[in-house]
Structures are given as C-alpha cells and as structure tokens.
Amino acid sequence: MLVCWCGSNIAGTVDINTVVEASKREPGVVYATDYQYMCAEGGQAMVRRAIEEHSLTGIVVSACSPRMHETTFRKAAAAAGLNPYMVEIANIREHCSWVHKDKEVGTEKAVVLMRAAIAKLNLNTPLFPGESGVIKRALVIGGGIAGIQTALDIADAGYEVDIVEKSPTIGGTMAQLDKTFPTLDCAACILTPKMVDAAQHDKITLYTYSEVDEVSGFVGNFSVKIRQKARCINSKLCNGCGDCIEKCPAKKAKSEFDEGLANRKAIYVPFAQAVPNVPVIDQTQCLKFKTGKCGLCEKVCLPKAINFEQQDEIIEKEYGVIIAATGFRPLSPERYGEYGYGQLPDVITSLEFERLMNAAGPTGGALLRRSNGEKPKSIVFIQCVGSRAEPDKGKSYCSKICCMYTAKHAMLVRDKYPNIDVSVFYIDVRTPGKNFDEFYRRAVEQYGVNYIKGMVGKIAEEDGRLRVQGSDLIEDTQIFVDADLVVLATAVEAQASARPLGTMLTASMDQNNFFSESHAKLRPVESPTAGIFLSGVCQGPKDIPETVAQAGAAAVKALGILSKDKLIGNPCIAGPDELLCNGCASCEKVCPYGAITYADKEINDHGHRTTRHVAEINEAICQGCGACTVTCPSGAMDLKGFTNRQIMAEVDAICR
C-alpha cells in the first residue's frame, strides 16, 4: 500500500499519515508507506524495492487518476517481477483532494477509496495479455494540409498510406487562401508542391471524391469501406487535357472552390492545380443526366475517358492506424442577419475575400464590390462573427485564427490599394504566436489600419453604400462608418461530417464536434480510442504552422504503432465459465465486435463428460466492454480485471 503526496496536490487536503495508518488495518496489507512524488523515478524505485523486500503479491497506489499513471506503476511492478495487473490505483487526487477543500472530509474519503482499491486487489488475479498483429498501412481521412503532411511523414518513413478526400481534389481550405500570415507568402506556392509530392509518392494512394462508409476492427487491424463516388470519368484513361470542360454547355453551377463567387461547368476540375488533374461530372448539373441529351464531353474526349454509366465503387481495405484530418468550414454568417450577409451583396466572408484577392480568383485578383463591380473606397472588417458566443448564439470558443488573418487582409488591402480606408472592429486582438503581434503592429503602424475596439450592431444599406453602426468602446461612443465592402471574420466550425465519422471510429467528440484528444496536454494528437490519431483543425481551431506541427506529431504517433510487429492487447477481456454456460447465445447478440461464437465442446462437469454448446471468446477481438457479462442469465460470463466479485467488493468497501 503506497500513498503519494503529489507535492501539496494531495497532501494539501488529505492527511497522508491517516490514510497510511488506516490502510495497515485492512485485510491483506503487509506494508504501507508514503512518498512525495510516487510517479517520479525515486517513487518508482521505491515501488520496486517494496515489492522485492516484502515479497508483495499486489500493490495499491493511492495517487492521481489511473488514466494518468496506471501504466507507470504497472511497469514498475513488472520490473520487480510482479504481474502488472496486480496493481490497483485509488484515485485520491482528481476524485478527492482536488474536488474537496476540507481536510477532514478529504481524508475520510481518501481512506474509503483506498479501502475499495484494496478490496478489489485482494480479488485480483495475474492477467496475461494476448498479442495481435499490425497491418502496416495507415488511413488518413481528409486531404487538406493536415492530411497531406501526415501522409507524407508516414510515407517517408517507409509505410503505405491512403488518403481519403471527399472533394475531387486534395488541398483543402488552404488551397483557397491567397496569402498566409505572418510571412505573407502565397498559399498555393507552398501548398501545391506538397500536393504533387503526395500524388507522386510511391507509398501514397489518393482516393479523392471518396468517403469513408464503414469502419470496424481495432488498433492494428481496422477494416474500412471506402466509397469512391462516381466521377463519370475513367481516371486511368483521362489525360487531363480539359477539352471536355471547354465544350460543356452547362455553366451555371456555383464553384465551391471560389465560394460561390464564380460559376463552373457541370464537368470541372475545382482549380487549375487540382490533384489529381481529373475532371468530375456534377450529376445535378449535367444536361446528359438531367435531360438525357448532350454528351458533348464524351464526343470530344479523345482517350474515351467519359463514362456516364460509372457507379460508386466500394473499396475494402485494412489498416493498422487511422488518422482523422477532416479540417473545418467557416461558419455561415447568415444567422447574424444584423450584418446583412446574403441580403447585402457587399457583405462577404473572409474566405470569399481570399478568393477576391487571389490572382486566380473570380476577379483575377482585383478587389471589386459585388454589387456594382466598382473599386471600394472604404472597407470594414468585423471580427468574432459567431465566435465567443453563448452556445445558442454561435460558437463558445475563440476561433483563434481570425485576428491574424484579418490583420493580414487589412494589410494586403492597404498594400495593394493605399487609397482604400480600412477599419477593423474587434473585441480583443489575440496574437499569441511567433512574430504574430509584430505582424499585427505592422498592420497598424506601417499600413495605417484603423482598429476600433467594439462590436458592430447593424449594417444598413444607405444611398448605395453600407453604413456600419458599431461601438467605439475606448471613446464610449456609437460610431458610424460608411463602407463599400464589409468582411466578416466568421468562426471556425467543425465539418458536418466530423461527428458521424467520430461515431464510426468510436472516437469521442467534444460538444463542438471537434475530436477529443486523449489528454489535453500530454496526449494532444491521440484520440482516446487506440489507433486513432488527430491531425489539424478537426481537433480544434489552429493556424497553418500549428496544423503542420500537429500533423507531423500525429504521423509520429501512428508510426509508433506501424513500426511494431505485434501489439500487446488488453487482458481485461470477457471469458465464460463453461460449466455455467447454458448456450443461450444472449451474449453473442449483444457483443458489438462479434467476438463471441458458439461451439460444441466437451465439458468435464464434475466428472461427467458431456458435449455442450458453449460460448467462446476471440481474445484478439474482444475489447472488454462487459456487455455480455450483464446480459448472461446464468452468470457464466465474467470480465477479467472487472469481475463481478471485484466490483461487488468495491461496493461493499464503499458502503461499509
């Protein structure tokens, strides 16, 4: 029995000595002591020494959450020759000292938690984990900068990677950007080489215009169904000449890549540098699909790549690890009607602004008003549109990137058009990042951007211009700015597809539909579900450098699994008592993994040899949820490490 102080974290509200002394009176306890930091090297050495010196058959560590250091102490026990599953943790930090202030109350509870752990340990038996193989291939879901970076890093280490991207090209949101902060280099210039690298890498396979339909299995052995949507083009034959696009008469579809600011054809590639450079037929727009007539593209295609009969194809593949890199969408500001987005054509979003400033954009890089095509004289930027709001009014978090990209936009406008007045309405300017505040100061000092502290209440159309009605909180006054263009810095929002994907992966999601990390500080790129890793904005708002850093980190964690030949499984799995099993197959029905099968077995029932139909567990597949144990009407099924008797003992100890 070992009690940790955790400095003053535990010792502050729990009287360590009382816990140690109380533990000595518990059945089976032969040795009890305490230490300031049990998880430190000294503490672990003490654990090993105690086991050896007192020939302990099990240890209870009263310390922080088992989610934190259970593995640490199991390893220490194993080093001393004890079965690592003869270790129990009493969580007297997160569940006790940190949530109670009164020392007497805290101590009393710590004693009870310690007792419950001892009661459980007394019923523990040594457990031996099974092993399972690792499929040496990774799946990256999402082909933006995050997914591309993760895939390149894994592929460069010598493992196969597949990227599944739902749109017809990889590149993601970054491909839509004009310039990037804080260096102002052009997004395409730094992204497109990476896109090409990914496409040409012999270890990377791209599945664009594809989605993940189904995921099953577990770490090391996932099997995934990928739906490759019908492009209506035979990618192998297509030479990317573009004649089909040229001839297509249906030109009224909104270009997704240009945020609807320009039109595209029914057969299209999203943008010139798209990877792969293979067009897609938009069946909702194509005249052949709508009316049965046309087929011009088919006629002009020399390699005969057009195939109107093409169907969605399901590809089944197996993977050792899966990396989510689903990215984000900017929130639609339409619900904030006071800004008039959707009603007033000169009110646009930041991403639309990127397209308007881009040389390859709908205006060829000329910043023009949407209403009349004239050059604006005054532009207003509004920050925090949909961010930092109550949950029913928007997103409760800070979207993190808007302050910086708004400063970038303001700077780019003033750089290109020094005669345009630029104002920015802000609540706070948040610039934590290398060279970030310097960047923002440049916008103010060098480029003369007018920053106004206060939010905007309404945008009204007045005599052909936009009257922006805001607050200037420093002056404590209402302020009216006449503008020709208003740019809304809209919140970062998780992709709508993120939550259904999270459910498929059994990865937990937070209330904002971002993927939850396993530990906010220490395991930031791992999902709590083994073998699932997180790359980029799907885990929370991030800028490009952070996304790339996290993408690399996710790759390293994934490689940690791919480089192993065998994975040590979890020994806490279900197992039937064959003598009690009555063959009803209730457990088989509830098992979410199909780990239970029934077989005829010869049973020695107290000397009678009979053949019975009994449950069998596939140890490599069982994940240890325990659904079968409670379902079993005869009490034959039990869960190792969490047996009925162990849990009952804990209940008894708590209620004593």
Added chain:
Amino acid sequence: MLVDEKGMQEEVIRMSGTEPKKCMLCGKCSATCPPSMDMDVRPHRFVKNVKAGNIEALMESESLWKCLSCFACVERCPRGVEPASLVEAVRLLVIRQQGKNYLTADDIPELIASDEEIPQQLIVSAFRKYSK
C-alpha cells in the same frame, strides 16, 4: 426599501432574470441601441455597472427613461445578456419607491390636449413604463 447595494444588485438580477457576469464587454448592445447616444450610461456600461453593483448610480441615470424596450440589444447580444431587462429592473426599483413615479395621472390631460392624434396605446404604455 432596499438599503444596501448588494441587496439591490441581487434584486435587479432576480427581477430581470439576466446575468450580467456573462457580458464580455464587446459593446454590441451599445452599437445596436437606437437611442444609444441619448443615454448617459450606454447599454454596455449599464450592464457593467449592474455587475459592479453600482445600482444607486444607475437609479439616477437618464438611460432609464431613454430605453425604448425594442429588444434589439437582447436579440443581438452574443452572450445571452439582456441589457433591456436590466434597465427595466432598475427602472422598477425607482418607480416602486413612493413618490418616484416618472409620469403621474395628473400629467395625462395636458399631454392629451397637446396632440389629438395620440393613441391610447401610447398613454397606456408610457404609463406602464414610467409609473407604479
């Protein structure tokens, strides 16, 4: 009669059913408010003062009689604060005191005489807002 400011602050929060601590001082209410510039204590500062417990100062404020109860601030606040409800609660603290009615029945005949077109609705609503 409420004497201490803490008690008055609690009373205002209870009556209005709105929590000024949620305010992040973005100023959107004051940006939105039509009579914003006619107020001595503009909506965001009104909220801030309730949060700080300066209720007596607010009871002296002209803003109490300028608020139109148009709920634009309520509708647009990103934090779910209701500045208009706080104004109404402080206004009620004032007019619920004896002799503190902002408008009395005696004022009415003269007002009506001044303009024949005044609809009943105006008199009733002003009376409801300004008197107890």
Added chain:
Amino acid sequence: MDKTYLYYPGCTLKTKAKELDAYALQSMEMLGIPCKELDEWQCCGAVYPQATDEIATRLSAARALEEARQKDCDLLTLCSACHHVMKRVNHDIASDADIRMKVNNYSEFETPYAGETKVVHFLEMLRDTIGFAELKKRVLNPLTGRKIGAYYGCLLLRPSNVMQFDDPENPYIMEEFLHAIGAEPVLYSYRNECCGGYVALDDPALVQKVCTKVLHSAEQKGAEVLVTACPLCKYNLTKHDSGDVPTYYFTELLAEALGVKE
C-alpha cells in the same frame, strides 16, 4: 372547416385606430374566415412586463388567453403591441412554473391555465389559413406598381426565440403579403428598427431622430408609402414624416385590394 378565431382587438383599435380594426374585419368577412370578438376584453397593458415578479400586469392577457382555451379557439391579434404581450405572457405561463402558479392563484380559473392557447397574428393567419397564393387569387384591385415599404418595428419580431414570428433581422412575411395584393415591396435596412415607441410622450426629439432614420432608409430605396400593424408606429412615423412617405395600416391596403374598402 377551419375553427373560429377568437379576435382580441385591444384598446387603440376601438378608438384612434378604428380603421385598422374595421378593414381587418371587412376583409376577413370577404375571405370567409370565421371570427368572433372576445366577449369582455381588457387592455393588454400595451407593454410586456419584463420583470419576473410582475404578476398583476400579466393578468389581463392571461384572462384573454384562458377564454380562448375555454372556447377552443386560437387567439387572433392585429395590433403589434397586443400580439407581443399576448405571445410573451403565454410563453411565460407555459415555461415559467413560478409565473404560472402565481397567475393561476390570482385568477382562480376553473382549470389552471398552462399556456395551451395558440396566439396568431393576423398576418400569420393570412399566410397559414388562407395562404398568400390563394389571397392573390381573391384580390380584385391589385395594387399594381405601388412601391410599398413594410415596416415591422420591434414588437412583432423580438425577442425572436419567443415571438417566432419571422426572421428577426430579415423578415419577409409582410413583403409576401404585399406581393399577394399586387404591390411591389421595397426592402430597406431599417424596417426592423424601433420607431421610438412610448418614449414619444417623454422625449419627442429622440423619437424624431429614430423615425427620421427609418423614413430616410425607406425613401432612399424608393418606397412611396409604408405599411404597419401598429398604431403607435403609425403615430410616431406619421408625426415625423415630412409628408413624402405616409404610413398606412396594412389592413387598409388589404381591404382596398379585396375591394371592400368603403
């Protein structure tokens, strides 16, 4: 057959805003909407009591709502202020247990009232019972070529989570109505900004300021007249227009289009 509406006119509609009431009733008759006025109604109070401890000021609304329940009718309102008060008090009674208990304790209804009545504004009735497409067919004198700005003001729209009337920032129901009677609706930014309301009695200069903004906003977008559902809005706007953009009740235009205006 649709069920009969129980109509709540409110104080001003029987005095200064008689035409708002009369044109509405004539139009309803023409359209064949069964409707009956509440037997004994009291003034709704004209403003919604925001404080949660104001009970007495909610009672007259509660009585009207309860009577509608008793008669198994939807409560039909016309004046924006009445609609606002009825809808919000009903919402309070339905959602706030404390207010519900106190209102019932005071009122001693036979069966406690818990917000069962549906409060319907005249415009909602036109949209949902008749339908604007059908209304268009019934129009005899379409107001072709008339450029009309709908003025919503604040009471019908906000707070939107309770009023559930229309998009609070970009409402469209009145524009749909104007389309149906053949007119050309003019969209302008200030159509959902306040006219100044009851402050008119205390500070006419302030009201002039806000009304001028509304009127200018409508005028520069080409509106020839404004329509409203609220007597107070009409009073304030009329008082401060310089004669260029007069304000009418929407029911007057409806009656004109239906050919029942005398």
Added chain:
Amino acid sequence: MQVKDQNFKPLVVSFCCNWCSYAGADLAGSSRLEYPAEVKIIRIPCSCRVDPLFVLRAFQRGADGVIINGCHPGDCHYTSGNYFTRRRMTLLFSMLDYLGIERERTRLEWVSAAEGARFAKVMNEFVGKLHEMGANKRLGDIRCKE
C-alpha cells in the same frame, strides 16, 4: 412530517465508465470543481458493465443513492454499450421504485470526457436531492448495521 437530520450524510455510489464519465470526473478534478465528498466513484470499462446486482448490493449495504454515468448516446466507446444500460436501468429503476426505493435515489446520466463542469453539477444536484430525501431505509440489510 419528518424532521430533517442536518448531519445526514448520504452515501452515494457513482459508477463511471472509463472512457467518458471517469475522464469527465477527472476533468472536474483538474478544473477544481467541487462536489460533495459523499460521492464515491467506481471505475468500470463501460456503463453496460453495471449489473443490476451491483445496484441492489449498494442499496442493501446502506447506500442512499446510486448513479450510473456513461458516454452520451451514440458516443459509446464500445459503440452500443450505453444503449443496453439505458434500457436495463430504466427497467431496474422502475422495479426499485416499486420496491420502495424512490426513483430519485437512482439516476442514469451521460457525461462526456469534456464535461467536467457537468459532472460536478450532476453530483451536486443528486446529493442535494438525497439530502432532501433523507436516509434510505428500504432494502438495507439489517444484519449489516452495527
């Protein structure tokens, strides 16, 4: 009416699934959100591991309330475990109610790993309710009392 014992300390057994609620309780801890010390947490892999017998045993041994916490529906780490829990506990709780263990003494809650604040709130509410109700007199095994 019974006079409330001011010193009454309800005994609460709180089962938390390892993936969501236990992590949520950890988050309540690392965010230093207080809740009553009467709540004692037992870690289980999934809420579906809670056998009705465990609940009965707790009441038999003198618990005043039992609360089971799992992942939100649809978010179960094991895909579907919490759906079993939901059905199973609905039946159990109504049966317990029939036996005289009031419905308010048993509770099933969904607390995700990100909801530390919610965990603390739920525990505060639950213990508050038990305080109002007083000690559990039913089903307690008299042989267990000293």
